[in-house]
Amino acid sequence: MEQPAEPQKKRRPRVGVFVCHCGINIAGVVKIPEVLERAGKMQDVVVTKDYKYCCSDPGQQMIRDSIKADGLDRVVVACCSPTLHETTFRDACAEAGLNPYLCEIANIREQCSWVTEDKDKATDKATEIIRTTKAKAENDVPLEAVTVPINKRALVVGAGIAGIQAALDIANAGYEVVLVEKEPSIGGHMAQLSETFPTLDCSQCILTPRTVETGRHPKIKLLTYSEIDNVSGYVGNFKVRIRQKARYVDFKTCTGCGACLEKCAGRTEARFERGLVRGKAIYRLLPQAVPNRPVIDAKACVYLTKGKCGICAKVCPTGAIRYDDADKFVEEEVGAIVLATGYELFDATRLASYGFGQVPDVVDGLAFERLLSASGPTSGEVKRPSDGRTPKKVVFVQCAGSRDSTTGMPYCSKICCMYTAKQAILYRHRVHDGQATICYIDVRTPGKGFEEFYKRATDDGIQYLRGKVSKIFRQGDKVMVWASDTLAGRKVELEADMVVLATAVVASPDGVALARKLKAQIDSHGFMTEAHPKLRPVETLTAGFFLAGCGQGPKDIPETVAQASAAAAKVLAMFGNTRLTHSPTTAQVDEEICVGCGYCERTCAYEAVKVDPALKKAVVNAALCEGCGACAVACPSGAMSHRNATKKAIFEMADSF
């Protein structure tokens, strides 16, 4: 029997426990009636209810109704992870007039039903999770969300088709965009492509109007040959430091006439041409470059390395060459950041048995694009690198690195089945008596018009051979390919003039480095991680960062463009508000206790805590604080605590167990 409450004592909290079945996700393992019964006996629990899907409208209504009917002042929802539905249930509580921060989530799905097989043990565990969460809820105090103003300018990192699309969409809605590209001109890998699958429209013809529009857009500030040096601040108010690499060509004076390109004596690898030809020290990626201004590769420039030559400066009609140029830094303030850092092809020299890098006529997919492209080094004629002859037999090798756990890339690169079919078709367009063989593991055609396109390739006489290639090597002037025909069950040796490897798509290493710098989440392969794989595909868990393009995972052009527009829409939705809210469950300082030792400042990963040198007290910037609690642990005096996860609350949670 309950003791009669003493009049001077604080009123006991009134807790409601709501247990979600999550279909059979929870109810299939956890015995819900038992959990309800045990929860009902816990101190202060005045009501327990369950529902098949608490997150649905009837489920939320049940909670709202109960708050009013039962006079609840604490709500515990036992369901999935708080990363999924904490906001959902807190909003429901707020609608019913309860401060949302008095609602706590007991995760009995990811941390219980999904990882426990024994039903009795799962039921016990769910009960204890609810009990400890209830103890936390009872210690909660009402909080008000922190709001911050928004700087309605966006930064887009990477100006491939993803970055271009996102930048144009945001700019066309009337907001300023800073578009940063590490290469001297924009367009990314799409500018390297010949024609695009499955329609075979020319990549240049669909890309160049967009690059031109980007270059001329009054709302887009284009910073090419630039990299992100540092980002500080928080959603709505980022400060970005951008390093503009030394171009050695004055951007304003240069007219892009190209006189310097003719005479330059310095030689270097032409990255854009995938090593098929040697490039010059002063270069632009392509004649249709935006901006159409060359830069000098300092490592290859004869003048900059040896102090002699200087021919570009002599021939330049406008005197735009600046040998004394140096890296510059600019600061930009923005409210949102779109990360469109793109992809690279896996370095196929790591596939030791495929001869890449040793046999000149073994090239990767992008190199073959350059051979097919009208703006490429052979003007679109297919000529093999070793001797310039037209290859009569070309073997295409799919999954070169992809779908192979031994290379560390167990994933499917998604675009290779289609681009290989396209390359084989285009090769047969150029070389009518040419024979194309495609070695594949599976052909995957899950896009609009893809299966029909694959059919077109097989109807065109392109040979598909099912089996993985084991070895590629040179024999005389031929390239030998050892493969297997798993349908016929035999080993085959193919004699080819040229081999094209559909090498795996990997996240751009620069993008990975940037993600690390920005503390944006990446997966084990370096691809950036979306906030939710289905429901928040272009947001990240860091508020204010959005994703577009292959930096998030391999994808084709239409999908990239769609995702970029989605990221832009998210940015615009944010810019539609005047202020942003930020969770108030942050660190707080008890200034009476704090001695300004600075442990917290050194612990903070978000630069949210600073010791005020005059006051000798720690100060928390609530807008920056992510509420991780590290400072509260580090604090030797106990001055630092975490709102609604105080030391007292945590000890009571442990005690209740």
Added chain:
Amino acid sequence: MRKYVYYPGCTLYTKARNLDLCARRAAEKVGFELTEMPSWNCCGAIYNATSDDLAAQVGPVRNLAKASQLGEKLVTLCAACYNVLKRVQDRLDQPGNEVESERLKTFVDEKWGPADEPQGHTERSVKVLHYLEVLKNDVGWDRVKEKVTKPLAKLKVASYYGCLMVRPKEVLGFDDAENPQVMDDLMRVLGAEPTKFDFKAECCGGYLVVNRREVAKAASQKILDNARAWGAEAIVTTCPLCQYNLDKLRVLTDGSLPVFYFTQLLGVAVGLNQDELGLEHNAGDTAGFLRSKGLI
């Protein structure tokens, strides 16, 4: 001086004397000591992958037990011995394999661990190493280089590893299974020039030489042709079976590549006498070849 238990295996006493002799002498030169384990028996010759035929594991298990009584590291030279012993050791140590392991140990009934300690006192297994691993990891390339008195005059050498040295890579972990490097590195240290070579770890024909001689011959020929195409003047190998197939199956013509054991070229470089190199066991005029390069 570092001490190792040495397991030569049968071939090194017969057809592959040239692999064994200079290996022992060269070890002394570069600074480690091989003590041949007494009363060793057949390594098993080929790793038996059948899971219920334990009798096939008995031979290698006894060797491993005997070796553990003498020391912690067991060195082999023959690629087949290395492959079998290392895989059987791995199988004994495999978690979840305790029952099989115990049955084998009981059957073999040998003491595991130092001979002078009472039974059951120490359960010490032995680490199986290849001679090349000792050179690379324990001695170190720098020290090997110091001991080179006759650099190999930029001889263009294709390093042939065969299958047994490198696979399965999960167990042997010897080197990159597709593009192994350790013998190439050794050749570089000895003053030779390792060539590119596509067939480093392809099959030489193996035991098919017994019943399908023409298959083994064709397989070996491909390897030799590829080495020559990359400009090799000689091949080095570490496996007696590979050496046999590459060296003895072919019809020697002018310009045939000599096929050496790596220990023979190591011996040349560290200044062993000609009679310690066992050149008479190789096909063709290998001595003449080395003489023409000014190496002996």
